[in-house]
Amino acid sequence: MPQLDFRKPRLFVDASLSEGASVALDRDQANYLGNVLRLASGARILVFNGRDGEWQAEIAGRKRAESLTIEKQTREQDRLGDVTYVFALLKHARLDYLVQKAVEMGAARLQPVTTRYTQVSRVNIERMSANVIEAAEQCGILSLAAVAAPVPLERYLGERDPQRLLVFCDEAAEIADPLAALKDASADGKGIDVLIGPEGGFAEEERESLMRQPNALRLCLGPRILRADTAGVAALALVQAALGDWAGAG
């Protein structure tokens, strides 16, 4: 486990980071550092941009925070494993939570889909991206998950790379050992898509379409019905532990 410094606040900035560089703060960032965290000129924080690793930076400005002076690199840039989290849209508050959790669990790409029983069809991509950044800041993650625009499930299935492993969680699946199923599967370095359906379940024609997909693995997450965000964390935990970067390979 990397020893992370959680005493210093961590801030995402959208600028190149290198020793001695100066990074201007936008109004939200200046407000957050000065008024929320009550940090003044001279205080030190950590910054990252998703590309250049993590850096220590000093807050500069006559009185309040106006810019950051980049001092030294504290961690090198890392990369996330090739895991795409595909999920049926949920309503606002629960979608926020779902996105944050998927980031913590190491998803590299978030792909919302609409299904027959999905009750939400529009999504605020900017809000999803803000949740990605917030989770990365809080959890010390240096790579930002990419956020894709929602597409209908059928289109996602029609356009996906058939060489990738598709793990889909289905509450109508027979109860069977999910770890044995994952062990028999293999991603072969082609990447993994983890799909969580809507809380109303998949429609029968969607299930048939999923089962026809090449490299598809239908997973049962135990004998109790899980809410979609819980199922997402549980499925990502099993996939990361069995095939991803939790096994020490990452």
Added chain:
Amino acid sequence: MPQLDFRKPRLFVDASLSEGASVALDRDQANYLGNVLRLASGARILVFNGRDGEWQAEIAGRKRAESLTIEKQTREQDRLGDVTYVFALLKHARLDYLVQKAVEMGAARLQPVTTRYTQVSRVNIERMSANVIEAAEQCGILSLAAVAAPVPLERYLGERDPQRLLVFCDEAAEIADPLAALKDASADGKGIDVLIGPEGGFAEEERESLMRQPNALRLCLGPRILRADTAGVAALALVQAALGDWAGAG
């Protein structure tokens, strides 16, 4: 997977359930059925009490919901596996969430603990119990997790049954295959305690005390730091899949 009826609302009642019995509704229940769900006399719902399985019931009352007439059993009572979820206290909103998620994941007992770095020391047990009931209602779970009063971590460790397997998640652990570690462990039917520490991590003397426990397994949940509620769902997923009732044995 049992085919659950999610079209009908599901209500916890604290009364014995048998064919033909009449169960009075308290004011909150009557309000929920009548004003929130807008159900009138004659409508049918599902009820459970944690002991007698799930039953179909008809709402009775002159105009608004006053009582339930128990009609027929729809599912037999089941039992949860012997998994205790031990967790450092969190603040209100996140604690609500943590409790709901632990119930979904099939924990049979919830044991809050205070640790050196826990920032919360008091807890509203009634609120925790209400969250247990709400999660069970929503997810079709028929057994209610028991809620214990918080104790200091040291006392919990001093009084625990040493024959039970103690899985504790530690972000300071070396990255190592968590599934291999769980596979080598065995609960031998004595029950499993899953312990999630506070977000500040364990103090060094707490970690040493944990490592001295008999039947203790120190688990690493991957290379990223997880928030406590996420770590709980992830750890319970791995434990249920490797040793619990997700493998078809339950």
